[in-house]
Amino acid sequence: MAILSVENLTKYFGGLAAVYELSFHIQAREILGLIGPNGAGKTTVFNLVTGIFPPSRGKVFFNDEDITGRKPYEINEKGIARIFQSTRHFPNFTVRDNLIAGRHCRTRAGFWSAVFNNNLAQYERRQSEERAQEILQFLELQPYQNELARNIPQAMQRRLDIGIALATDPKLILLDEPAAGMNPEETYQLMMLIKKIQEQKISVFLIEHVMQMIMDICERIIVLNYGKKIAEGIPEVIQNDPGVIEAYLGSEDFDRVRIE
């Protein structure tokens, strides 16, 4: 069953079609890759799905529910979480507080609960704390839990970004170049982590420039160029698609990128 379906999604910025007539779907528990040259419109697709801005045309369905044009916090609450291309979290919060902030949409205590610190507020506080501890353990971030997020190593900050996304209990997680700025060892660890996320019955939609990672972990891949889908299929097919090689490099040494 498709967890996310996108139909004829189009976004114009002025006269430029950043995304044009794009349709695809993500199956439950699938890892879907999204690749394409710089400026192909990959991040715009993420922004459209998560409601950062509305599409000019087209529809987005999540679990068969139309979520086109909904606000980011509504979409997040429905179960789509994302991480951003640049490291993004709350640098002045501790690592643990960042994760607890991610629990916001799964807790309900309102103004009066807060003022009287009633059972609901206390219960939810314990729950959030427990979930944060689980995620700290899952991501092996416990040693940093009381550090300010801005003081921990870059690779750990990327992990924290994923942790906050996981704290919102998503069904689908969108990862925008999670391996950016990582060394091969850290990239490998990240790949293992994404596999572990998939094992938790979470679908993954991945933008990445590290081809080895894309080819190794994605079940299917979509290739964008100038906002249009130029290929879709399993990694082996994409690797040998002449259109993709042409678009990606304008030459024939696709292998070089793959090995890199």
Place this chain on the structure above:
Amino acid sequence: MHSLPIKIFAWFGAGLFLIALPFFLKEYPLHLVNISGIWIILALSLGLLQGYVGEISIGHAAFYGIGAYTSVLLTMKGGLSFWLSLPISALVTMGFGFLIGSVSLRLRGPYFAICTLGFGEIIRLIFVNWREMTGGPDGITGIPSPHPIPIPFSQTITFTSKQANYFLIYGFVFLTIFVIYRLIHSRLGKAFMAVREDQVYAECIGVNAMRYKRLAFTVSTFFAGVGGCLYAHYEHFISPYSFTVAQSFDLVIMVIVGGMGTIIGPIIGAILLTLVPELLHAIRDYRLVIYGLMLMMVIIYLPHGLAGIWHGISARFSKSS
């Protein structure tokens, strides 16, 4: 290991000091303490918005004014008891806060500040020009003290003395501290701070930013209304000159100088900026010049305000020990 008993001892001592304070002070110093209390309520309420949500409102004095005028009209023209007009005037102020917040909080940063400045001026002009109700620039005199509370088998508690008003005002100071403390230590407080740190990101992890900004603004204006009501019945006189942009700026400065994003900060700021101009009469004319200098110094050298000094010292202390 010794820290817990010491802490309890310190809190107990502070409580005793606050209870004993009005009986040792003379009339005029006690008056200053009471006025400080009202400014503490106002600065704390603005501090919730400014320090935790990160939006600066330059119209806070207008809400203070709405609270004052509403309560005065309810008691003097409506014949209501102070004890009824207090919650009503706070709720009315909160209603205005909700409406104005809903509109102006769509803007952010300096645009929001300018918008609140505009609303503040509009409200002040209404105080000046709606003569039948507000008495225009002459203001309203002869405002009654809070009505006495009867106690069975005993006398009544009257609120004509400065001592009695001290307990009334500081009761509300503690209520304000309590509500804001609980709020910022709840999930709502986390949401406020998430919006302050990065609004777009906060929305992406499920925080309805507009809703929480509006909540903070509404709570903030509620306490501004409480402060206004207390002020009117304590001073027995109000005029539009007490609720101008100058007072709004004073409040913003109190929060910044005291320390944004803390509870103790606005308290320190409010006490300092109430007492210093009173005690140093000679410099009163240069008040704004001194405030300007002070603001610059604090922003450059103490970005976390005076409360930041204490945090800095305690952090160093705990590191070395």
